[in-house]
Amino acid sequence: MSQSLLERYDHEGVATLTLSRPEAYNSLSLELMQALHAELDRIADDLSVRCVVLRGSGKGFCAGHDLKQMLGEGEEAYYRCTFETCSRLMQRVVSLPIPVIAQVHGVATAAGCQLVASADLAVAADTARFATPGVNIGLFCSTPMVALSRAVQPKHAMELLLTGELVSASRAAEIGLVNYCVSESELDGSVQAMAKKIASKSRKTLQIGKQAFYRQKELPLSEAYDYCSEVMVGNMLIDDAQEGIDAFIHKRKPEWRHN
Template sequence: MSLSHTMDDILLREESDGAVYLTLNRPDKFNTLSQAMLIALQRELDTLAGDPAVRCVVIAGKGRGFCAGHDLREMRANPDKAYYQELFRSCSRVMQSIVALPVPVIARVQGMATAAGCQLVASCDLAIAGRSASFAVSGINVGLFCSTPAVALSRSISPKRAFDMLVSGNFIDADTAFDWGLLSAVTDDDNLDAAVADKVDQILGKSPAAVRFGKSMFHSQRQMVLADAYDYAGNVMAENMMSPDAGEGIDAFLGKRRPVWEQPGQ
């Protein structure tokens, strides 16, 4: 596994066999999304989007918590509407870049994920948390409704549950977050890394082409009416069928052997 650093080490990057691990590295600040952190994340996401060798991305947080949202101290030091508008635009772009990334993104969650940190979890394709993790969109407690986190949260859990979290600021535990659909899996805290590694291995074991076809299709069709979604999905599936991996996979299934997938970027 290779290791690189970005933006004065506030964001760490590791990569291994097509999987890239981005770790928020402000543990003393509970990995808050400062301007510098958002810039570093955007830079990495833009780079990853254009790299055909990347097959999966994991976003993690260093220390006791995953991410406590925006840096409130930094925000109060810049009491200017234009500054706030640009800050929230930058954060929204990061979240949309995660959704638009052509490969699956997994949130590895320990400790607390609050406000924009909870938004980050909701924006990832998959989210695996340790059982002691907790989640909240608690801006309301300091007089600030978590409007941008509401966008991602309301697309992950039911509207009434999302609004309850947003208007109360209450925390939910990992088992509740899983039951509500914010998480794809919950595991014992000491098994978190193994659970994430197992999911990464599952993704890496699939056809890279099929996974890329699938992620793009999945998110795009959710914005469409039913008939348009089926028309779009059928066209994507036909295109996927024309890929070498689909032919190889079907031939391998019929021949009772393991498929050998094309490895892009190698």
């Protein structure tokens, strides 16, 4: 991990990853996307981590792709590499075996908005703003559209994509892009409280649930029930389910083995 691009801090089962390009509003250079993907891979294998918080340094969360870098390169092969790297990164956020919370302040635009939409949960400062403004510069936000269209209803997604306008944190909460918004002074504490609550659960159970959530969404109703019934059978057979049920019955705190 490059300390100049990405910082990691672990505490009580929560890994906080901070995008660290404040001079560029944490825009997603190719190097930053590669660093973030590599760190998520490491976290996937780190059984001590049960929740990830993704945040930005400086004045904003993330302003999307680094357009200065992209314009400077100006070659098809580089553009292809950039967008494929971004697509793999967003899919890694979804496929990570533990929940990811986006902590948003300032702006989250274009691929930055995509990162928020890709996260499992999101909390925003009430001063935060969101947009997919590519249409304003002749570059439609097609890859951000993938995550956005899965996070909010179609007409809300199309409004963001077609107008390119900034929307408030309260509007983002209304349409389901973020879970809720809080004052700037409460943002860090609210996110950490949510992350701590999640981190108190069984890592194996979190992994089972997150994977099943995204898989069943793509299935017809009857197939989704068949699939999730099998998931619950498998879940019942793991050590932590037996421990959790026994702890509930005997009114004690469970001791997770995370398997």
